[in-house]
Structure formats: C-alpha cells, structure tokens
Amino acid sequence: MSGSDKADRRERILEAAVQQGLLDSEAAVLAGFIDLDGVNETVTSLRDAFPDSLRVRHAFAAKANCLVPVLEELRHSGMGCEAASAGELAQALEAGFAPEQIVFDSPAKTRAELVQALSLGIAVNADSFQELSRLDEILAARGSGSRIGLRINPQVGAGSITAMSTATATSKFGVPLEDGDNRQRLIQAYRDRPWLTWVHTHVGSQGCPLELIAQGIAKAVAFAEEVNDHLGRRQVTGIDIGGGLPVNFDSDASTPGFDTYVARLREHAPALFSGEYEIVTEFGRSVLAKNGFTAAYVEYTKTVGGRPIAITHAGAQVATRTVFAPDAWPLRVEAHDPRGRAKSSRPVRQDIAGPCCFAGDLLARDRMLPLLDAGDIVVLPDTGAYYFSTPFHYNSLPEPAVHGARIDDDGRVAFRLLRPAQAVHPVPAPRARPDRASTPGRPERTTTRRKQVQSS
Numbered sequence: 493m494s495g496s497d498k499a500d501r502r503e504r505i506l507e508a509a510v511q512q513g514l515l516d517s518e519a520a521v522l523a524g525f526i527d528l529d530g531v532n533e534t535v536t537s538l539r540d541a542f543p544d545s546l547r548v549r550h551a552f553a554a555k556a557n558c559l560v561p562v563l564e565e566l567r568h569s570g571m572g573c574e575a576a577s578a579g580e581l582a583q584a585l586e587a588g589f590a591p592e593q594i595v596f597d598s599p600a601k602t603r604a605e606l607v608q609a610l611s612l613g614i615a616v617n618a619d620s621f622q623e624l625s626r627l628d629e630i631l632a633a634r635g636s637g638s639r640i641g642l643r644i645n646p647q648v649g650a651g652s653i654t655a656m657s658t659a660t661a662t663s664k665f666g667v668p669l670e671d672g673d674n675r676q677r678l679i680q681a682y683r684d685r686p687w688l689t690w691v692h693t694h695v696g697s698q699g700c701p702l703e704l705i706a707q708g709i710a711k712a713v714a715f716a717e718e719v720n721d722h723l724g725r726r727q728v729t730g731i732d733i734g735g736g737l738p739v740n741f742d743s744d745a746s747t748p749g750f751d752t753y754v755a756r757l758r759e760h761a762p763a764l765f766s767g768e769y770e771i772v773t774e775f776g777r778s779v780l781a782k783n784g785f786t787a788a789y790v791e792y793t794k795t796v797g798g799r800p801i802a803i804t805h806a807g808a809q810v811a812t813r814t815v816f817a818p819d820a821w822p823l824r825v826e827a828h829d830p831r832g833r834a835k836s837s838r839p840v841r842q843d844i845a846g847p848c849c850f851a852g853d854l855l856a857r858d859r860m861l862p863l864l865d866a867g868d869i870v871v872l873p874d875t876g877a878y879y880f881s882t883p884f885h886y887n888s889l890p891e892p893a894v895h896g897a898r899i900d901d902d903g904r905v906a907f908r909l910l911r912p913a914q915a916v917h918p919v920p921a922p923r924a925r926p927d928r929a930s931t932p933g934r935p936e937r938t939t940t941r942r943k944q945v946q947s948s
C-alpha cells in the first residue's frame with residue numbers, strides 16, 4: 493500500500509465512521525480506528541521479508557496493542573504472540589493462541605507466572621541468573637515442554653530515545669554479555685542446563701537505527717555459536733531476535749520496511765540465515781502503528797496570546813508519550829471538517845490541545861494546519877500501537893471505543909467493534925428516600941455530597 497493509499501483509506505474510514513455514527517460530536521467525541529486490511533498487508537510483508545527456507549515464527553508484541561480482538565485478527569493472519577506480563581499472557585490465551593505460539597518475556601516474572609507458563613508449554617525467556625535458578629527449582633519438580641531461552645544484553649548502546657533503548661551498558665534487561673566474567677558464567681549456565689536451548693535479545697524499540705539492532709542481534713547469534721562450540725553440541729537451536737523496527741511518524745511511507753531490516757541482518761549476522769536456527773521475531777509497533785489512527789472532535793477554539801488553540805477530546809489519556817515527551821514522540825495532526833473530509837484552507841500556526849486539566853496537555857504546539865473550528869475533527873495518524881490501545885486514566889477520562897475497519901472492492905467500509913467505549917456512570921439524581929431520611933443520625937448520602945460540593 494503506498495502512502496497516498498493510506499491517507500485515502502484513512503479519510504474513507506473517517507467519513508464512514510461519521511456517517512455511521514461511530515463518531516458523533518455529542519455521543520462519541522473520541523475513537524480509535526484500525527485498518528484491518530492494512531494490518532494483514534503489513535503481516536504479509538513481514539512474512540515475505542524472511543526466506544521461506546527458514547523456520548521463523550513471528551510473535552506480535554502484545555504490549556503494542558493488547559486488545560483481544562486485535563490479537564485474534566493477528567492470530568488469523570498467522571502470527572504468534574509475545575506477552576510481557578501476566579495480563580498480556582491472559583489476553584494472548586483469550587485470543588486463542590496455542591501455548592506453543594506464545595512467548596513469555598518479562599524481567600519480573602513471579603514464581604506462579606513461571607509455573608503457569610511452563611505447565612502450559614509456553615516459551616519462556618529468562619531475564620537473569622536469578623530467574624534461571626528459579627527455573628531450576630521449578631523444573632526439578634515438574635517437566636515442561638516449553639522452549640526456554642535466556643535474554644542477553646549485547647550492550648551495543650542506545651538509540652535516539654534512551655527510555656526505549658534496552659541494549660545499553662546498564663540496561664535493566666537481560667544478562668549483560670560484556671560485564672566481568674559473564675561470558676564464562678553464561679556458557680557454564682548453558683552447560684549445566686540442557687533444557688536451555690534458546691538465546692533471546694531485544695535491542696530496543698522506537699529510535700534504534702537498523703544498524704544498531706543488527707549489531708545487537710549479530711552479537712546474540714555469535715554468542716549462540718560460541719555456546720555450541722564450547723559445548724561441542726548444538727544445544728542452542730533457536731534465536732529470538734526481538735522486535736524494535738522503528739516506525740516513520742513523519743509521513744505515510746512505511747520506511748524502513750521489513751525487507752530492509754532483513755537485508756541489514758543478513759550483512760551483520762549471516763549465521764542467522766544458515767538454516768541451523770529456528771527464529772522468533774517480536775515486532776509490535778511496526779505491525780500496528782501505521783495501521784491505526786485516532787479521531788477526536790474539536791470542542792472549542794480560542795485565541796490566547798495571539799495564538800489559536802483548538803481544544804480537542806484527544807490528549808494525554810490517549811497520546812500519553814506525545815504529551816509528556818513531545819520531542820521524542822511527535823505525531824502528525826490532520827484537520828478534517830465535521831463530515832470527515834480533509835480541510836484544505838491555508839495553514840496557520842496553532843496549538844492542538846487535549847481535554848486534560850493540566851497546561852501541558854498538548855498534542856502539538858505551533859503546528860501549521862488549516863485553522864480548526866469547533867466541530868471539526870482532528871486525526872492522529874500512526875497511533876495503532878501504544879496509543880489508544882493502552883489509555884492513561886487521568887481525569888477519569890473514559891477509554892474510547894476502538895473500531896476495526898475493512899474496505900471492500902466497492903469502497904464500502906465495514907466496521908467491527910474491537911473495544912467498546914468505557915461507560916461513565918452518572919450519579920443518579922437525588923430521590924426522596926423516606927425510610928432512610930427518617931433514620932436519626934444518618935443523613936441521606938446525596939444530601940451530604942451536595943453539601944460537600946457547596947462548601948468547597
């Protein structure tokens with residue numbers, strides 16, 4: 493799908509959502525949308541990027557979009573699932589993934605979580621020497637069919653967003669390969685544990701250049717070869733190379749693509765393509781981000797200090813990273829009229845704000861856009877991963893509905909509800925309750941509450 497196709501489809505979905513009442517200036521002021529055909533195309537491009545001769549399982553990183561119906565769609569498209577918490581593990585199972593399609597990664601797995609994963613046959617990547625000892629104890633008491641790996645930190649350094657970089661010298665993730673005598677300890681750990689047959693690494697998420705990711709994976713592959721050489725047997729049979737392909741938030745172009753990523757890996761880690769290792773990937777953002785968008789009505793506009801500001805219904809509750817770390821996570825903003833069509837008037841500088849009660853709740857500052865009016869709709873492209881799927885409950889703002897969309901050959905849009913909007917339960921209107929009101933010393937609750945409000 494080309495970039496202009498993507499923009500076209502977004503507008504088509506938006507207009508259909510307004511027509512069908514999924515967006516409504518009174519009843520549905522904010523919603524998330526996922527282009528399900530786009531997701532399928534992306535998964536196909538991921539699958540096609542790796543040679544058919546290799547045994548590769550693509551496990552979607554559930555944290556990028558953990559809605560169970562989304563996980564179901566991904567399962568139907570042939571993906572597995574990477575879960576990084578007990579909650580994500582439950583969501584993966586609910587979405588129907590078979591245990592052997594699931595990988596459980598977390599730096600803080602409890603004993604009970606490990607027992608559950610091992611008894612179901614879910615693949616586990618241990619994160620530390622302590623976790624390996626815990627696995628020893630659990631496995632001494634029961635066998636397990638799980639594939640078990642160890643996450644190593646190749647310590648290749650950080651990308652442009654420190655908080656997203658997991659292969660720095662001091663990262664909290666995995667066993668650091670280059671510290672002290674860790675290499676020797678690691679080889680001994682594999683020697684002592686014939687069930688330890690995988691090596692796992694994940695260099696980082698958004699902001700890590702392909703070069704850095706490929707270098708980190710190359711170190712993990714070289715480490716696997718080193719273990720097998722030392723042990724004189726091919727004990728390590730699989731390498732889980734993590735995710736982290738960065739997403740382009742500047743335009744509708746999906747660059748870099750999975751094919752570019754694989755080409756870079758081939759240069760740095762040819763042994764990965766020898767056919768001797770099974771491979772697991774764990775992409776999240778690159779599968780979903782560009783196939784989703786957020787749409788929100790502009791409720792009011794004003795001019796402050798000479799600058800126009802649009803107050804919309806999308807803010808920190810759905811664009812948390814963008815609001816709190818705007819330089820690391822800039823998003824495009826598009827201006828649409830109340831029917832969903834792109835506005836084409838002359839761009840002017842304006843701020844686009846959210847509904848939250850703090851001054852920094854801004855989606856964009858000083859952004860050149862056709863002047864927004866009350867009743868218009870703003871669209872945030874590229875928000876299919878890590879945005880509306882995991883909202884922040886600030887100000888008790890409700891979770892918005894999420895709709896999946898498919899466009900048929902005649903251009904008709906069919907929606908599937910992926911998450912209902914969270915209901916806001918209003919306080920019931922005060923009613924006369926003679927039985928209670930007459931009880932001495934026990935004032936009626938609604939009365940008390942009204943008094944508190946008045947006195948504050």
Ligand SMILES: *Cc1c(COP(=O)(O)O)cnc(C)c1O
Pocket residue numbers: 553555556574576597694696697698734735736737774775776777778
């Ligand atoms: C977050 C994470 C991923 C997914 O990262 P993306 O940038 O979304 O592709 C994969 N593996 C692990 C271990 C992670 O923590």
